[in-house]
Amino acid sequence: MKQSGGYKTKQKEKIMQYLTAHEGQHVTAQELSRHLEAEGTPVGTATIYRQLDALVTDGILRKYTIDSRSCACYEYLPLSAECKRHFHLKCMECEQLFHVTCEHLDGIEAHLLEHHGFQIDQSKTVLYGLCKACREKQK
């Protein structure tokens, strides 16, 4: 794993601080921007995007998209998570996003690769459906 290079700036530090504090959650550029502003340390939008982009390139963040009309999400990837991959589940009803780490689901990847020659990219894949709460609500 390459380390995040370049200078050590206050902005970069603040951004990393927020991301690591929200490990396992989905963070958007907007949330990050608003949080930093609310904290009294506003950071320019361009800087935020540039930093996020660099972190994705360095493999420290994962970037993915739910829908073209909503903004991109970023998620901090702890080193241990490299092995613990997970899938994203998006509820079409409540719009909530879940992630699932599960051996059975990891088996999908192996199965598809072995039997169908297809290598899934989990970071780009989102499974759509209905979450438990929304299913029960529909009854």
Add this chain to the structure above:
Amino acid sequence: MKQSGGYKTKQKEKIMQYLTAHEGQHVTAQELSRHLEAEGTPVGTATIYRQLDALVTDGILRKYTIDSRSCACYEYLPLSAECKRHFHLKCMECEQLFHVTCEHLDGIEAHLLEHHGFQIDQSKTVLYGLCKACREKQK
């Protein structure tokens, strides 16, 4: 399956014609717009987006996104119920779309429902990755 409602207009017909002719392929609003213009029957951008949106709502099209900076893709969903039991694999390299029917993959649905309370909608879900040919090409 709800049928596409509303009036039968020339624009709507043209759009459906293009979409059905490209079944199994990814169509963007821009491609559609340019095609219609090239055919001598230009359709306003707003109309295209409104029609596509309505078709997605009616379950006739599927909409999905690869990246937040690129535009959304639409795909015609043949009405056959058979397709509902397929998972869709999209190769990010060659852009090809594959349909996979597989007991193992069907097991995913049951597993997620039983163990995670999440009910997948296969028709809305696309698994992204690399197909066999493109993987071998990259070596």
Add this chain to the structure above:
DNA sequence: TTGCGTGCAAAGGTTTTGCATGGCA
């Protein structure tokens, strides 16, 4: 001092919305 990082503003592209007009039923 050197040159990367930052902020501001403007540009870029896709998608949505408001409103008057046109066309289907």
Add this chain to the structure above:
DNA sequence: TGCCATGCAAAACCTTTGCACGCAA
């Protein structure tokens, strides 16, 4: 005739880029 559909233009939105200045090393 009554409404929905359309088209145009403008707005909204997220993201990127250009450029001058600031700050880390």
